[in-house]
Amino acid sequence: MTAVAGAGAQAHGEGGAKLGMWLFLLTELLFFSGAFLLYAVFRARYAAGFHAAAADESTAIGTANTLVLLTSSLCMALAIAALRQGRVRASLLGQGATMLLGLVFLAVKATEWAGKIGRGLYPDSPVLLRREHGEVLFFGLYYVLTGIHAVHVAIGIGVIAAAFLLTARGRLGPGRYALLENAGLFWHFVDVVWIYLFPLFYLVT
Amino acid sequence: MTDPLPTATAQPPRPRGFLAAWLLSTDHKRIGIMYLAALTLVLAAGAALGVLMRLSAVAPGALLNARHYNQTFTLHGVLMIFLFVIPGIPVSFGNFLLPLLIGARDVAFPRLNRLSWWLYLTGAAVILSSLFLKGGPLDTGWTFYAPYSVQTRTQVSFAVVGVFILGFSSILTGLNFVTTIHRLRAPGMGWLRMPLFPWTLYATGWVQLLATPVLAVTLVFIVLERFFGVGFFDPAKGGDPILFEHLFWIYSHPAVYIMVLPAMGVVSEIVPTFARRTVYGYRAVAFSAVCIAAVGYLVWGHHMFTSGMSDTSRTLFSLLTFLVAVPSGVKIFNWVATLHGGSIRTDAPMLFALTFIFLFSIGGLTGLIIGSLAPNLHVHATYFIVGHFHYVMFGGAGMAFLAALHYWFPKITGRLYDERAARAGWVLLFVGFNLLYFTMFVLGLQGMPRRYFDYPARYFPGHMTATVGSWILALGLAVVLGNLLRALRRGAPAPADPWGGTTLEWTTSSPPPPENFEEIPVVTRGPYAYGEGARR
Numbered sequence A: 001m002t003a004v005a006g007a008g009a010q011a012h013g014e015g016g017a018k019l020g021m022w023l024f025l026l027t028e029l030l031f032f033s034g035a036f037l038l039y040a041v042f043r044a045r046y047a048a049g050f051h052a053a054a055a056d057e058s059t060a061i062g063t064a065n066t067l068v069l070l071t072s073s074l075c076m077a078l079a080i081a082a083l084r085q086g087r088v089r090a091s092l093l094g095q096g097a098t099m100l101l102g103l104v105f106l107a108v109k110a111t112e113w114a115g116k117i118g119r120g121l122y123p124d125s126p127v128l129l130r131r132e133h134g135e136v137l138f139f140g141l142y143y144v145l146t147g148i149h150a151v152h153v154a155i156g157i158g159v160i161a162a163a164f165l166l167t168a169r170g171r172l173g174p175g176r177y178a179l180l181e182n183a184g185l186f187w188h189f190v191d192v193v194w195i196y197l198f199p200l201f202y203l204v205t
Numbered sequence B: 001m002t003d004p005l006p007t008a009t010a011q012p013p014r015p016r017g018f019l020a021a022w023l024l025s026t027d028h029k030r031i032g033i034m035y036l037a038a039l040t041l042v043l044a045a046g047a048a049l050g051v052l053m054r055l056s057a058v059a060p061g062a063l064l065n066a067r068h069y070n071q072t073f074t075l076h077g078v079l080m081i082f083l084f085v086i087p088g089i090p091v092s093f094g095n096f097l098l099p100l101l102i103g104a105r106d107v108a109f110p111r112l113n114r115l116s117w118w119l120y121l122t123g124a125a126v127i128l129s130s131l132f133l134k135g136g137p138l139d140t141g142w143t144f145y146a147p148y149s150v151q152t153r154t155q156v157s158f159a160v161v162g163v164f165i166l167g168f169s170s171i172l173t174g175l176n177f178v179t180t181i182h183r184l185r186a187p188g189m190g191w192l193r194m195p196l197f198p199w200t201l202y203a204t205g206w207v208q209l210l211a212t213p214v215l216a217v218t219l220v221f222i223v224l225e226r227f228f229g230v231g232f233f234d235p236a237k238g239g240d241p242i243l244f245e246h247l248f249w250i251y252s253h254p255a256v257y258i259m260v261l262p263a264m265g266v267v268s269e270i271v272p273t274f275a276r277r278t279v280y281g282y283r284a285v286a287f288s289a290v291c292i293a294a295v296g297y298l299v300w301g302h303h304m305f306t307s308g309m310s311d312t313s314r315t316l317f318s319l320l321t322f323l324v325a326v327p328s329g330v331k332i333f334n335w336v337a338t339l340h341g342g343s344i345r346t347d348a349p350m351l352f353a354l355t356f357i358f359l360f361s362i363g364g365l366t367g368l369i370i371g372s373l374a375p376n377l378h379v380h381a382t383y384f385i386v387g388h389f390h391y392v393m394f395g396g397a398g399m400a401f402l403a404a405l406h407y408w409f410p411k412i413t414g415r416l417y418d419e420r421a422a423r424a425g426w427v428l429l430f431v432g433f434n435l436l437y438f439t440m441f442v443l444g445l446q447g448m449p450r451r452y453f454d455y456p457a458r459y460f461p462g463h464m465t466a467t468v469g470s471w472i473l474a475l476g477l478a479v480v481l482g483n484l485l486r487a488l489r490r491g492a493p494a495p496a497d498p499w500g501g502t503t504l505e506w507t508t509s510s511p512p513p514p515e516n517f518e519e520i521p522v523v524t525r526g527p528y529a530y531g532e533g534a535r536r
Helices: A005-011 A014-045 A047-054 A059-084 A088-118 A126-130 A133-168 A178-203 B018-023 B028-058 B066-085 B088-101 B110-129 B156-183 B196-228 B241-275 B282-303 B311-339 B348-371 B373-379 B383-413 B419-446 B457-490
Strands: none
Touching (some): A014 A047, A059 A088, A059 A178, A088 A133, A088 A178, B018 B028, B066 B110, B066 B156, B088 B156, B196 B241, B241 B311, B241 B348, B241 B383, B311 B348, B348 B419, B419 B457
């Protein structure tokens, strides 16, 4: 930054950063809502096919992953609280745990995908195309929505990793934690999206 | 362009190369100028493609074959829509002027602003790279309708990814502007003391935030369909192409207001300055911007009257479409009321602003014709639509862009341009524009379908007239832009307030210093305070 050092001082309130993040999350919500719209339309049109296909999902794995993600959100909240109070090491621990649980979530998801793909269940596969329209679309939505969600989890882990490094170097601390808070908001958002995906694909049959 | 920014900061700037000093700058003014340069290039390229299409239309097959014709109109649309009118006025004039107009030193997130400029460049590069990759330029039309966009062998994926990146850029700009307006208004500038251009940028920012993500996810679906055959839009797998149209227009109709609202903002700045009167019904003009943005979400279905919808939804969408005309009419009538009894000066910015009002009114009124069900069925997908579209986009957003270019040119560059050349260019533009696009209304009513490569001989006179119009229009554009380019180097130095404007940007020097104001101004009254000796 050259000429705008003064402008930066004027503009970068912690509150401004937070408002920006909320607006961004609003756009994320609308991004997912496009996919949810397709889910609603196709579910209404092919209720029976969706019912049959949902039986294929393992509720146990889904539940386990939900618990993993919710726990990670708790860790993130604790990490933010710790940084505010100046307990830097506790915050680092919390951030580390969040990232670890995020990776566990992705690993479980990958195993789940691998299992399905191993059985020939993937978009445009001969096995899937023999099934009924509703099942084709159910699995299409499953891969697309959980896939986009997984990309968000990965991005979230990246952002938290950046916050982790900055915290370790002392660039984030009790007086300046907007970045960590925003990372937390993003992480909770990803969590909330999963809270919707979980029933849509695993519980409602 | 020579460096227009005097370095007068306390902190000595790090020595940098010319290119780095610009590309790495977080100064909203520099970013605005870079966008402006890029947009002008795109405008010139898009216009050249348009002239090429018109040439092909008078002699089908002589210049372009059918495939190349499809690719030309697609590229014309993609460049003009996604790289020119949608980013258009907000990223160029919005970036340069928003902080100046509300008395701030910069936007709320300067580095995010630089990121959106880089994303714009990246998106443009990705779209242009699709021209040279396997399959060649896409031929889907700018709407990327499924299922054709999923099946064609042309390079749809790259173009679509490019548009996705541009969407990101658009979202970040909207987010930045909304936050800036909420938090960085100068002391004393309440919402109802804010000039009207920021009001429209605010409404536009919300539309960018709320509409663009839906386009993003739709584009992701196209790419997934192309690579993995997911089947959402493929009837053979149970999918539904109509769903694509819904998702596409849920974004792309509000996008029309991303293009037109800031244009209305520009006109709302120029009209009071050159009529020397306070805008008539300031509140109504400000709130109508928000109303247009709000109602604009609910009308996407009017693009699909012939696609297969229930009669109830068609009637509803038709009614809602008529509703948007109300706040648009409020603006038009208020501008006219402002002119009434004003002491009007017709300098170049005002000429372009008045042209906006005239051409946009024609565009809006023909919009009502298309928004009614019965005539819609008659003129659907004919040149009538193309005419309407260009009256709104080029006659609206394009003319406002040129108006803004002339109005703020002295402020941005610190130079004055030649008024006579600007007027000569304007005359050519006006004549060429109406010859080209009004003829399209006639052609459309006669039944000439749009996007067709060839046609029966009875449409030839219309096509010939339109093509001659396109030459005059292109000449006018060349005169206008050439005049400004010349003024960049040879223009006389501009005073701080060449037009006698009353908004904050005229209180600082031309061009403004790095942090805009020597001291952040304190606002004690509303904008456009003319009369009662209030003139500065």
